[in-house]
Amino acid sequence: xxxxxxxxxxxxxxxxxxxxxxxxxxxxxxxxxxxxxxxxxxxxxxxxxxxxxxxxxxxxxxxxxxxxxxxxxxxxxxxxxxxxxxxxxxxxxxxxxxxxxxxxxxxxxxxxxxxxxxxxx
Amino acid sequence: xxxxxxxxxxxxxxxxxxxxxxxxxxxxxxxxxxxxxxxxxxxxxxxxxxxxxxxxxxxxxxxxxxxxxxxxxxxxxxxxxxxxxxxxxxxxxxxxxxxxxxxxxxxxxxxxxxxxxxxxxxxxxxxxxxxxxxxxxxxxxxxxxxxxxxxxxxxxxxxxxxxxxxxxxxxxxxxxxxxxxxxxxxxxxxxxxxxxxxxxxxxxxxxxxxxxxxxxxxxxxxxxxxxxxxxxxxxxxxxxxxxxxxxxxxxxxxxxxxxxxxxxxxxxxxxxxxxxxxxxxxxxxxxxxxxxxxxxxxxxxxxxxxxxxxxxxxxxxxxxxxxxxxxxxxxxxxxxxxxxxxxxxxxxxxxxxxxxxxxxxxxxxxxxxxxxxxxxxxxxxxxxxxxxxxxxxxxxxxxxxxxxx
Numbered sequence: 103x104x105x106x107x108x109x110x111x112x113x114x115x116x117x118x119x120x121x122x123x124x125x126x127x128x129x130x131x132x133x134x135x136x137x138x139x140x141x142x143x144x145x146x147x148x149x150x151x152x153x154x155x156x157x158x159x160x161x162x163x164x165x166x167x168x169x170x171x172x173x174x175x176x177x178x179x180x181x182x183x184x185x186x187x188x189x190x191x192x193x194x195x196x197x198x199x200x201x202x203x204x205x206x207x208x209x210x211x212x213x214x215x216x217x218x219x220x221x222x223x
Numbered sequence: 224x225x226x227x228x229x230x231x232x233x234x235x236x237x238x239x240x241x242x243x244x245x246x247x248x249x250x251x252x253x254x255x256x257x258x259x260x261x262x263x264x265x266x267x268x269x270x271x272x273x274x275x276x277x278x279x280x281x282x283x284x285x286x287x288x289x290x291x292x293x294x295x296x297x298x299x300x301x302x303x304x305x306x307x308x309x310x311x312x313x314x315x316x317x318x319x320x321x322x323x324x325x326x327x328x329x330x331x332x333x334x335x336x337x338x339x340x341x342x343x344x345x346x347x348x349x350x351x352x353x354x355x356x357x358x359x360x361x362x363x364x365x366x367x368x369x370x371x372x373x374x375x376x377x378x379x380x381x382x383x384x385x386x387x388x389x390x391x392x393x394x395x396x397x398x399x400x401x402x403x404x405x406x407x408x409x410x411x412x413x414x415x416x417x418x419x420x421x422x423x424x425x426x427x428x429x430x431x432x433x434x435x436x437x438x439x440x441x442x443x444x445x446x447x448x449x450x451x452x453x454x455x456x457x458x459x460x461x462x463x464x465x466x467x468x469x470x471x472x473x474x475x476x477x478x479x480x481x482x483x484x485x486x487x488x489x490x491x492x493x494x495x496x497x498x499x500x501x502x503x504x505x506x507x508x509x510x511x512x513x514x515x516x517x518x519x520x521x522x523x524x525x526x527x528x529x530x531x532x533x534x535x536x537x538x539x540x541x542x543x544x545x546x547x548x549x550x551x552x553x554x555x556x557x558x559x560x561x562x563x564x565x566x567x568x569x570x571x572x573x574x575x576x577x578x579x580x581x582x583x584x585x586x587x588x589x590x591x592x593x594x595x596x597x598x599x600x601x602x603x604x605x606x607x608x609x610x611x612x613x614x615x616x617x618x619x620x621x622x623x624x625x626x627x628x
Binding site: 117144148149150151155156157158159161176178181184186187188189191 | 226228229234244251316317318588590591
């Protein structure tokens with residue numbers, strides 16, 4: 103399977119992302135919590151650049167022991183990237199569409215070779 | 224520009240260009256051969272407050288003009304002049320064009336509204352766009368009727384002279400200050416026939432019954448022009464029933480349908496289509512799913528209570544399907560047969576008009592129509608442009624106006 107160079111690890115620091123294009127492949131590569139993830143940069147909704155928007159932690163309800171709504175907070179662990187066109191949110195670690203996890207972006211294998219990052223296409 | 228993110232992070236962005244942000248739309252336009260047929264967008268927007276000081280130069284009331292200029296200066300941009308308030312259209316910046324629009328630069332020497340509008344039109348393959356304001360969609364809630372009138376005249380005169388004169392691909396349906404019937408009548412008389420004016424528009428968020436006798440001269444005047452009348456939907460979190468909702472999604476989902484349902488119901492049951500048989504009416508930005516509901520509901524009750532509506536000569540639903548609808552925000556159901564049934568119900572192949580609503584958060588690309596599996600090529604092209612060209616009597620020639628790369 104051919105590999106496409108993404109970046110030197112040092113040039114894609116924690117919390118950042120890079121969009122690469124190779125032929126018909128338009129791919130978003132994320133560096134998050136020490137891992138690299140790569141997905142097709144094509145929203146399942148209307149074809150927007152899904153990987154180019156905000157990276158936001160999942161919003162969560164805080165429900166009290168008596169089932170009352172206490173408030174909202176951002177998740178400490180789950181993080182999503184958001185299609186900038188309409189707000190479709192994707193789980194950064196799985197590529198699943200958060201409101202319907204049966205939908206997911208095409209995932210690419212990320213290869214670390216020395217100081218370099220590649221994706222297999 | 225630093226954008227605030229979750230858990231106290233920030234994201235620094237240096238530039239924004241609508242054309243680049245819509246690169247995928249441009250790719251769709253090329254893949255689907257949009258260069259082969261016209262696309263007319265019947266509902267799009269700009270942000271008029273970005274040009275508020277220019278608009279205020281056209282304000283007829285010198286005292287209100289001074290009040291508005293002061294309100295628009297310093298740190299209190301527009302506050303105190305325009306109604307509105309709470310709302311989260313940008314989804315906390317997730318629809319990133321909202322915050323980044325501030326740093327987008329127009330082409331040198333071209334009016335900002337013309338430049339930015341052309342940019343997204345070319346990316347989507349849109350040849351003609353009907354442009355509407357944004358915050359002014361709630362101007363019908365202004366507690367001072369005279370302020371709505373003054374702002375409406377100022378806006379329309381500014382739009383006509385500064386935008387419509389400069390770019391023939393941009394059109395508008397003139398905002399009517401509907402809380403004042405006499406002023407609305409004067410507005411029709413002033414703007415009918417002006418360059419770029421393709422109809423008249425009532426913002427639906429307001430509390431005036433459309434069947435009131437004071438409006439009959441307005442409808443007559445519009446009917447005489449041969450141009451259509453449109454009702455543009457909106458939301459109002461300040462309304463009592465909407466005040467029970469704690470989520471913007473709820474206020475938006477219901478609000479954008481509710482006001483048009485009220486006006487449509489009054490319009491039909493008071494037999495206005497019979498009184499103004501040549502007046503074409505367009506309902507904008509309520510999506511489509513409300514129509515089968517309202518048609519079924521009114522038809523069913525009318526069969527039992529027709530004595531309340533003696534002016535009708537056919538079922539309410541038959542009047543409804545004679546009217547026109549813009550497509551956005553088109554609901555994409557899990558069961559697509561529901562959408563296909565809706566298209567059939569409203570005679571979409573002749574009555575539906577594509578609209579993007581760009582740059583608002585729930586905009587629709589032309590592909591939302593073009594990719595529908597149950598439409599034939601001719602129907603797609605009619606909905607995307609042919610129906611609007613016929614309705615507005617547009618002669619846009621044979622050449623594609625949008626630059627489809």
